[in-house]
Amino acid sequence: MQHTISINLPGLLRMLGENIYAEPDAAIREMIQNAHDTCIIRGNRDPGAPAPRIHVSFGRGQRTITIADNGAGMTEAELHKNLATIGESFTRLQREELKEKDAREAALLIGQFGIGLLSAFSISKRVEVVTCSYQGDGAFRWVCEGDIHYTVEPLDETPPDKTASKPDPGTRITLHLLDTKLELLDDARLGQAIKKYADFLSIPIFLNGNQANVCTPPWEKDGDELSEASLSGYIQQRWGLYPLALLPLDTGTDQRHLEGGAPGPRVSGLLFVPAISFELAQDFGELDIYVSRMFIEANDKDLLPGWARFVKGVIDTPDLTPTLSRGELILDANYQRLRELLGEIIIAWLDHLQERDPERLKLLVGAYNNTIKARALEDDGFFDRICHLARVETDRGHTTIAEYLKSSGNILYYFAERGSGTQHKVLFAHKGLPVIDASWGVEEEFLEKYAERKGCKIERLTAGAGTIFTVPETLDDKWRALERDFHHETKMEARAVAFDPQTVPAVLMARPLEKDDKRLAELDGIGAELGIRADTIKRMFGKMAKSKQGRLTSGDDTLVHLNIKNPLMARLRDMPHNETRRLAVLCIYNNAHLFANHYVTPENAERIFASNNQAFSAMITTAQDLARAEEENARIGMERDELKRKAPDIRLTEHRSCFFAFDYNIEDNFRLLEWIQNYFLTTGLGIEVIAPVSKMPDLNIYRSLHRQLKEVHFGIAEISTNNHNVLYEAGLLHGLGKPLILLQREDSEDPVPFDILNDFRGRYTVLKRGHEVEFTWLRQDLDKAMNTVRQMLPGFADVPKWEG
DSSP: OOOOOOOOOHHHHHHHHHHOOTTTTTHHHHHHHHHHHHHHHHHOOOTOOOOOEEEEEEETTEEEEEEEEOOOOOOOHHHHHHHSSSSOOOHHHHHHHHHOHHHHHHHHHHOOSSSSSHHHHHEEEEEEEEOOOOOOEEEEEEEEEESSOEEEEEEOSOOSTTTOOOSSSSSEEEEEEEEEOOOOOOOHHHHHHHHHHHOOSSSSSEEETTOOOOOOOGOOOOOGGGGGHHHHHHHHHHHHOOOOEEEEEETTOOOOGGGGOOOOOOEEEEEEEEOSSSSGGOOOOEEEEEETTTEEEEEESSSOOOOOOOOOEEEEEEOBOOOOOOOSSOOOOHHHHHHHHHHHHHHHHHHHHHHHHHOOOOOOOHTTHHHHHHHHOOHHHHHHGGGGGOEEEEEEEEHHHHHHHHHSSSSEEEEEOOOOHHHHHHHHHHHTTOOOOOOOOHHHHHHHHHHHHHOOOOEOGGGGGGGOOOOOOOOOOHHHHHHHHHHHHSSSSEEEOOOOOOOOOOOEEHHHHHHHGTTTHHHHHHHHHHHHHHHHHHHHHHHOOOOOGGGGGGGTTTTEEEEETTTTHHHHHOOOSSSSHHHHHHHHHHHHHHTTTTTOOOHHHHHHHHHHHHHHHHHHHHHHTHHHHHHHHHHHHHHHHOOOOOOOOOOOSSOOOOEEETTTTOOOHHHHHHHHHHHHHTTOOOEEOOOTOOEEEESHHHHHHHHHHHHHEEEEOTTTTHHHHHHHHHHEEEEEEEOOOEETTTTTOOOSSSOOOTEEEEEEEEETTTEEEEEESSSHHHHHHHHHHHHOGGGGGSOOOOOO
């Protein structure tokens, strides 16, 4: 026995509308799309059609949003057919009809599913449609409150005034909003929705009388509006990025991108390569996608080929199919064809740059060097087009592979030992070999693939294979004893060998790595240094190997190579076995450890600091200039005592104060004086800045200066130019026992001719724009310095503030 399922159609309609169109703005998008399509249809059918327009308005009092157009309108029969049948798309039918007449006009139509009216009920409790067909069937009002019933009634066509005109063709939809959707009654909110979804629709859309969309995408404009400057400005305004290179595209006018002459997907847009400060900080390969100029999706990462992670942009196409909600795209055959076409377009563009603008191509490949190399390993076609431009790190700096091969006799020399890049470059450079650092990431795989595809020779260099180190035929007992001392103190095997340069006393060198072990990248350490997460680096290269902690501190994997050609090592060999020799061994080992450019564990760091402190202490106490240092300290002490004796008994100022010593010949220093005084006032420290140039009441300059120095609580000295007066005043402040802050510009090339211990030293940069001067990093250093001053002056907090 069959039974009938009961369907709550009103509830079903509202539920479908709310779930298919999750965002309230989507309902506005659907209404605008319908208005757009009916204007296109009228323009194609009605020779006398006026210029199309869409008007959006709202009434807060009435709680309504109205979308009106001057399109084709609907007859009474079309009202029943189009608005009362869910799933019957009038626009889709018109598109099929138009394809036979005008493919371009057909491509402008957006609607496909016949369910757009559902979106209206996701935000409205009542929908009212007033329409008049251009075919002259009269005007009608259609009303539905979201249930299975609706009403249609003709409007009175007889104007009260015989001279008045009849209703114009077109449609006006009024949405009576739900109480939960009243936030849409806002000019900015509706403007954002129009800008987001319909900015590029060819028909002007007016919001409360003002046009809200630009109609023409920037890549389709003519003349100066299509210049590189204007497109760059659009990119900066839309994404906040600066382009290294631009690629406007339009397959409708550039058939060279289509293979074999066969019709391909139609697409236009703007692709670009963004400029970034650090390569691993961002991964692109993203597109904002429009279908028939209606926005569908932002930051899509699937439509561009996987190797194009250095490209970003926006495209418009009529050949992709959105999902029911229009928030995503259906991954059908057209989607795959367009993906392949975009790859062909980018490859052709790279070829074009290589021919017409090779310096631009070199710039963008350099900016995304590691990204491009990692992705090129996955695509041979892409690899062949850019491999010669990929940059490698060598002992002579960064260079392209093509440039490197010119200097190496067409041979790729590289090393792959991890954690020792700096010393490898130094050691191999003294052998006259240009060497590539392939110790991390996908460098080695890239070089091997390059050699395979380009037919050049490749040679992997290993420091432990006799290329660098020469083992002497015989070693005396003193060298053997020194090897044992290093092993005893460092728990590592040590070997006395000869190598260049002679200035290096010892190096730590890992035994040659197997290829599968090369990726022991210490990812957490790298991420900490670069300011990014280790898993980001892993995703970037796709196949980073397992980390293997402590390779350069493991006795099994690393050797300490002692340089018998180094004079310091020769002297150490002949030293007696005492504490100084033990500390010297540790100090040389620690320097070799740092020279190896390896990431240091906390345990190693603690041991390094402790042993270095012991070594430095022993060396300081036995230094030959100790007597001279003590004599100098005694002299300074005597001068300070004499200065205190001669200086009159002057009390500190009753409020907080500091003395500022600076070079009067530098104009920026006067602005610096004003900046420091303002800093003390705005931070609430309440400190008066006293400078001799501004306050010198006594005609006896020397006496007045000493009085000022005696009265202030602390001093600041700008020592960038080593001005003698400034250094003299700084010395007097130090002699008086005043806390002293030394300031020096970053671009100062004059070394300070003395060192004042226990005083805070800050560095800053001066930036100028017109008549404005800015002191960068100064505030941070002064904040730290004032903390030090307060610690040195325990009673400073109780001193009254200067009120200015």
